[in-house]
Amino acid sequence: MDNFKRNKSVKICIPIRRVPDTTAKVTIAADGSSVNETGIKFVLNPYDEFALEAGLALREGAGAGEVVAVAFGPDSVQETLRTALAMGADSAVHLQGKPSADGLANARVLAEHVKGGGYDLVLFGKLAVDDYNQQTGPMTAELLGLPCATAISSLSVTGGVATVEREVEGGVETATCSLPAVFTCDKGLNTPRLPSLKGIMAAKKKPLEVVPVSAGEAMARVVSLSLPPERAAGVIVGEGAAAVPALMEALISKAKVL
Amino acid sequence: MSSILVVLEQRDGALRKGAVDAIAAARLIADASGGQVDALVASDRAVSGVDGLGTMGADRVLSVTDAAFAHYNPDGIVATVTDIAGQYSAVLVAATATGKDLAPRLAASIGGPCGMDVTAVEPTGDKITVTRPIYAGKALQVLELSGTPVIAVRPGTYPAAAAGKAGAQEALAAPTFTRRLEVTGIRTSAKASVDVAEARVIVAGGRGLGDPKHFAVLEDLAAAFGGEAAVGASRAVVDAGWIEHGAQVGQTGKTVAPELYFAIGVSGAIQHLAGMRTSKVIVAINRDKDAPIFKVADYGIVGDLFEVVPALAEAVRKAKAH
Incomplete structure (x- = not known):
């Protein structure tokens, strides 16, 4: 945290997304290319909570600074920005417009905001649990020529240098870079705090700036959205340990997976 | 072209x-x-x-x-x-x-x-x-x-x-570039086990295990497959700190499609099912015959996992020894 103490103040950008709760059952809307939103509860994207918590902890460690929650989307994202403010973000920016199916078009909008923001760090969630695109973070970094590591599960900052860890198949990769940098945050990085009642009250008075934007030309178009085929109903082979031989027989002879 | x-x-x-x-x-x-x-x-x-x-x-x-x-x-x-x-x-x-x-x-x-x-x-x-x-x-x-x-x-x-x-x-000649991020190394997992994302067989446990130490029962079943099985977990037990988050299967964990997926003491929350439903064969072992996991399982055993799983591990070892 030396770096931040020297700088006196740290400024961290947390781009967030509003997504359906993971307990939601997905159905397809009449247009055949989007999700039916009726009756769905929307929440702050779970991975963005890890990013926000990391940002808040760094600011607290530095003793001074600003954590800015940023969301690109329609007016409904303001509710999600208020959630981030309730958790402890200092201010919020609503990039008001319609996000594109093309992640790069969205990244250009965010990069434009980050470029002029004077940020030391930009912390994204690893992915949004709706579109699973997991690309806006590293694209934003690439557009701005900033160092980037994705899906980090550990982060420490000392003397202007960040050290991170990320899970890869069969191991954990370690990496370092200097700030400013862009990271996307995985589960395991921390345990996000819950908004306190005081935080919820304070959030109503925190600044929320609205900036109209528009995503440029899209090179990705959603053709359709469908539900995956249902699995055929299975069988209960029996009860207790006595059913093990019947299960083995099925796995060996019918399913042929043993 | x-x-x-x-x-x-x-x-x-x-x-x-x-x-x-x-x-x-x-x-x-x-x-x-x-x-x-x-x-x-x-x-x-x-x-x-x-x-x-x-x-x-x-x-x-x-x-x-x-x-x-x-x-x-x-x-x-x-x-x-x-x-x-x-x-x-x-x-x-x-x-x-x-x-x-x-x-x-x-x-x-x-x-x-x-x-x-x-x-x-x-x-x-x-x-x-x-x-x-x-x-x-x-x-x-x-x-x-x-x-x-x-x-x-x-x-x-x-x-x-x-x-x-x-x-x-x-x-091809090496490019000219500015190295902004330096990867310094890879720490391979202490357990020489296969990664959940790459395993042919996944043995996943949920809250039905009752206690983190009972993952040993699942590890034994995984071991019976001789290096091609990984231990997975539901969100509930990862959030409870029973096992590392890398093992989590589901919407805030990994999406997997192994040949064989054992859901043991896993009730089958919608976000867990999303992450494993394209597995080739799903086996569910659960005490509750009404658990949603049985709706997606190809084969189910209703019963106490502490009786069923050790018997299953032994049967797998026998079959493998053939």
């Missing part, structure tokens, strides 16, 4: 599992218009197996050998690919942890769209249509990509197929 570039992942001079699968997907796109498939590999040493990539469908293998590629070097690979991207109509990678990290950077550098973690590709005129599971697999999105797309293909979707291509070897 569209030629496709496949960026292959390697670690310590060996191609990663899944890396070559993307060649099969590239072949499918290239063949629709009589195009070529080039495979690019960057390492600090000769990579074993690249001379055999012709039989996997590569017309040409481009190798960059430079000390800068001792570890994963995203900035270096982006620079290498960006230099030659003009020759290609699409760039493909395998959607591994590294591929998912690389693909968006490549797309932003080239200025094309990114199709992330796709399970099907189809050339449609001068565009490429991809299918991708979203909401962790609760829905399938069909996306039409134009320009020069970068597509991350889910490993296992297009198993490497035999093909008689030249596989001609060419060396």
